[in-house]
Amino acid sequence: MTQAHEQSSLERTITRSNQINAELEKDPQAYRVLTGDRPTGNLHIGHYFGSLANRVRLQELGVDTCILIADYQVITDRDGVGPIKDRVYSLLVDYLAAGIDPAKSMIFIHSAIPALNQLMLPFLSLVSDAELRRNPTVKSELEDAGIPMSGLMLTYPVHQAADILFCKANLVPVGKDQIPHIEMCRVIARRFDERYGRAEPGKPVFPQADALLTSGALILGTDGTKMSKSKGNVIELGMSADETTQTLKKAVTDSDRHITYDPINRPEVANLVALAALCLDSTPEAIAEQIGDGGAGKLKALVTEALNERLRGHREARLELVKDQGYLESVLREGNQRACAIAEKTLDEVRAAMSMAY
Ligand code: ATP
Ligand code: MG
Numbered sequence: 001m002t003q004a005h006e007q008s009s010l011e012r013t014i015t016r017s018n019q020i021n022a023e024l025e026k027d028p029q030a031y032r033v034l035t036g037d038r039p040t041g042n043l044h045i046g047h048y049f050g051s052l053a054n055r056v057r058l059q060e061l062g063v064d065t066c067i068l069i070a071d072y073q074v075i076t077d078r079d080g081v082g083p084i085k086d087r088v089y090s091l092l093v094d095y096l097a098a099g100i101d102p103a104k105s106m107i108f109i110h111s112a113i114p115a116l117n118q119l120m121l122p123f124l125s126l127v128s129d130a131e132l133r134r135n136p137t138v139k140s141e142l143e144d145a146g147i148p149m150s151g152l153m154l155t156y157p158v159h160q161a162a163d164i165l166f167c168k169a170n171l172v173p174v175g176k177d178q179i180p181h182i183e184m185c186r187v188i189a190r191r192f193d194e195r196y197g198r199a200e201p202g203k204p205v206f207p208q209a210d211a212l213l214t215s216g217a218l219i220l221g222t223d224g225t226k227m228s229k230s231k232g233n234v235i236e237l238g239m240s241a242d243e244t245t246q247t248l249k250k251a252v253t254d255s256d257r258h259i260t261y262d263p264i265n266r267p268e269v270a271n272l273v274a275l276a277a278l279c280l281d282s283t284p285e286a287i288a289e290q291i292g293d294g295g296a297g298k299l300k301a302l303v304t305e306a307l308n309e310r311l312r313g314h315r316e317a318r319l320e321l322v323k324d325q326g327y328l329e330s331v332l333r334e335g336n337q338r339a340c341a342i343a344e345k346t347l348d349e350v351r352a353a354m355s356m357a358y
Contacts, residue, residue: 009179009183010176010179013179013182013210013211013213014213016210016211017210017211017212017213020171020210020212021212024058024061024063025061028058028061028062028063029062029063029064031063031064031170031171032063032064032065032066032167032168032169032170032171033055033058033063033064033065033066033169033171033172033173033212034066034068034163034164034167034169034171034172034209035051035055035065035066035067035068035172035173036067036068036069036070036163037051037068037069037070037091038070038071038073038074039069039070039071039074039081039084039087039088039090039091040074040078040081040087040229040230041081041087041229041230042087042090042094042229042234042236042237042238043090043091043094043229043236043237044227044229044234044235044236044237045219045227045234045235045237045275045307045311046218046219046221046226046227046228046234047094047237048094048098048237048311048314049216049219049278050214050216050218050219051173051214052094052095052098052100053098054173054214055067055095055098055100055105055173056098056099056100058173059099059100059101059104059105063171065100065104065105065106066105066106066108066167066169066339067095067100067105067106067107067108068108068109068110068163069088069091069092069107069108069109069110070110070163071084071088071109071110071111072110072111072117072152072159073110073156073159074087075152076145076150076152076153076156077141077142077145077147077150077153078145078230088109088332089325089328090238092107092328092331092332093238093318093321093322093328094237094238094314094318095107096317096321096328096331097237097314097315097317097318097321098237098314102331102334102335106167106335106338106339107331107332107335108332108335108336108338108339109332109335109336110163112332112336112339112340113166113336113339113340113343114340114343115166115340115343115344115346115347116162116163116166116339116343117159117162118347119162119165119166119343119346119347119350120155120158120159120162122192122196122350122354123158123161123162123165123188123192124155124158125195126187126188126191126192126195127158127184127187127188131184132154132155132157132158133154135157135180135181135184136180137157137177137178137180137181138153138154138156138157140177141153157180157181157184157185158184158188160181160184160185161181161184161185161188161189164185164209165185165188165189165206165207165209165346166339166342166343166346166347167339167342167343167346168206168207168346169207169209170207170208170209170210171209171210171212172185172209172210172211172212173211173212173213173214174211174212174213174214175213175214176213178211179211182209182210182211185209186208186209188206189204189205189206189207189208189209190208192205192206192350192353193205193206196350196353196354197353205346205349205350205353216278217263217274219271219274219275220267220268220271221233221234222234222235222247222248222250222251222252223252224252224267224268224271235247235248235307237311237314237315237318238315238318240315241308241311241312241315244304244307244308244311245304245308248300248303248304248307249300251268251272251300252268253268253269253272253296253299253300254266254268254269254296256269257293257294257295257296258292258293259273259288259291259292259293259294259295259296259298259299260288261273261274261284261285261287261288269296269299270284272296272299272300272303273287273288273291273299275303275306275307276299276302276303276306276307278310279303279306279307279309279310280306280310287302290302
């Protein structure tokens with residue numbers, strides 16, 4: 001693709017995403033959302049403000065929300081995250097503590113849904129080696145991982161298409177960097193119908209999924225780079241108030257005592273200002289003005305108090321939830337059962353379309 005092409009495709013995606021955001025309120029039942037996380041570590045405040053809050057909003061709007069814990073996707077590029085099962089339960093506890101309601105949102109796990117994974121086979125036949133190799137997101141994630149490309153890494157956009165299409169989701173909340181994956185998912189859905197015909201004439205087996213672009217700014221970690229599970233720069237949702245206070249003390253700032261909100265020239269200070277604004281439902285400008293010449297010390301004190309207050313309910317819920325392993329297991333069991341039923345039904349349609357129903 002030329003640069004001009006890429007630009008117009010990005011603009012189209014942004015326009016469409018804004019349109020859908022407006023439509024969601026009016027007609028939530030027209031959408032099924034697929035979202036999720038890789039259980040590569042414990043969730044942090046970047047996830048809390050960047051994705052969990054939006055999932056709860058969608059759920060409460062009445063949008064059918066499917067949440068995938070993508071355990072198979074951990075092994076694309078990691079082998080040192082510790083026992084995956086522990087990571088899975090940690091994710092689940094944060095989902096529930098944040099307000100995701102398993103009676104409304106379906107929570108399930110990759111490796112527990114065989115029929116979802118089986119979709120990989122026909123889907124792999126629909127993409128070329130060259131298409132997989134030139135995917136910019138795969139390339140950059142490979143660079144971050146710093147390991148040779150595995151077959152699973154190369155094909156993970158196809159796996160992601162199976163995640164989206166097994167439940168016929170038509171909306172996927174993503175950051176801009178994930179747009180190439182949504183595009184691949186749309187291509188696979190289209191090619192499936194072109195190559196294998198249709199289960200029913202005029203009725204495609206799979207929908208065309210749209211991206212719902214994440215609106216908020218990225219939250220930076222204590223080192224001033226993107227807060228990320230794998231970087232050790234995080235404030236985990238499971239930390240205590242004291243641990244949060246200690247961690248925020250280490251956050252890098254700059255030497256200018258006058259606090260302003262300037263994300264370009266003072267990203268670290270702006271990040272703390274924005275975080276306080278998020279916690280206090282205020283604006284970064286108002287927070288910066290409030291601190292004025294108080295310096296980084298006063299800013300950190302405000303952020304610490306606001307964040308600990310904001311997360312208090314989440315943390316209390318977390319502590320209660322971890323005491324009830326039986327309940328957590330039942331949530332996963334029921335979510336997996338529901339997802340399996342949906343996946344089996346879709347796989348049956350795929351078999352029929354491919355003339356492989358015996
Ligand atoms: P990993 O190290 O496994 O890549 P991560 O911490 O970078 O983990 P992701 O799993 O890549 O987190 O992020 C999933 C989603 O969570 C993102 O698409 C985004 O919506 C949200 N998110 C993650 N980190 C942040 C952040 N620092 N600020 C805002 N949102 C974030
Ligand atoms: Mg990441």
